[in-house]
Amino acid sequence: MTDSPHPRAAASPLGAHRWSIALGLAGLAAWSGLHALHAGSGATVPVLTAARDLSWGSAIGRDDLATVRMPVANAPAAVLHDSGQAVGRWPASAIRRGEPITDVRLLDAGGTGSVDAPVAAPVHVADAAAARMLRPGMVVDVLAVPIDEFRPAEANAVAAVVASAVRVLSISVPDDPSGTAGALVVLATTAATAARLAAAESAGRLSVTWRTDPRAGLPG
Numbered sequence: 001m002t003d004s005p006h007p008r009a010a011a012s013p014l015g016a017h018r019w020s021i022a023l024g025l026a027g028l029a030a031w032s033g034l035h036a037l038h039a040g041s042g043a044t045v046p047v048l049t050a051a052r053d054l055s056w057g058s059a060i061g062r063d064d065l066a067t068v069r070m071p072v073a074n075a076p077a078a079v080l081h082d083s084g085q086a087v088g089r090w091p092a093s094a095i096r097r098g099e100p101i102t103d104v105r106l107l108d109a110g111g112t113g114s115v116d117a118p119v120a121a122p123v124h125v126a127d128a129a130a131a132r133m134l135r136p137g138m139v140v141d142v143l144a145v146p147i148d149e150f151r152p153a154e155a156n157a158v159a160a161v162v163a164s165a166v167r168v169l170s171i172s173v174p175d176d177p178s179g180t181a182g183a184l185v186v187l188a189t190t191a192a193t194a195a196r197l198a199a200a201e202s203a204g205r206l207s208v209t210w211r212t213d214p215r216a217g218l219p220g
């Protein structure tokens with residue numbers, strides 16, 4: 001009586017080869033996927049942060065900054081990556097230690113002793129209700145309407161821009177139910193623009209305008 005061949009022994013050598021290739025390809029695909037996932041999740045970017053609390057009023061030095069690595073997905077939009085992008089510039093408003101520094105957190109002009117170094121210019125805005133909508137860090141235009149005591153107000157209703165794209169530092173609105181007292185707004189600007197603002201305020205009324213975010217309908 002002849003023994004029947006073992007089922008595995010009857011398998012085709014070609015079939016076994018194909019099975020080995022399939023297993024190899026599956027393993028390669030799994031390894032490639034895990035490698036890509038690991039590389040993507042671990043990708044980081046250098047992010048410039050404040051090494052200490054920074055306040056408005058002086059230029060930023062190298063010791064005021066620190067660079068950390070942050071996952072690409074978590075890095076803020078328009079964040080600065082190199083200290084050279086911030087050294088010598090002024091904070092637009094207070095920056096807390098460890099806060100990532102983005103482009104809107106710094107003033108364009110800077111450098112102690114520069115003729116274009118920022119100065120704080122307090123101006124009186126006639127419309128207190130509009131001033132209440134302002135926030136530190138907002139960029140506004142300042143308009144002036146000249147007042148002539150010998151002519152009616154309607155004849156002087158042409159406004160002119162006396163300061164363009166200046167940043168708000170602080171807002172103070174007095175407790176005045178009538179709203180006639182206006183508001184005090186401190187702006188970061190240059191000495192030349194501050195002089196124009198002072199001259200315009202002495203000769204008329206000041207108001208502010210700002211661009212809004214069309215997606216949110218809120219002050220931008």
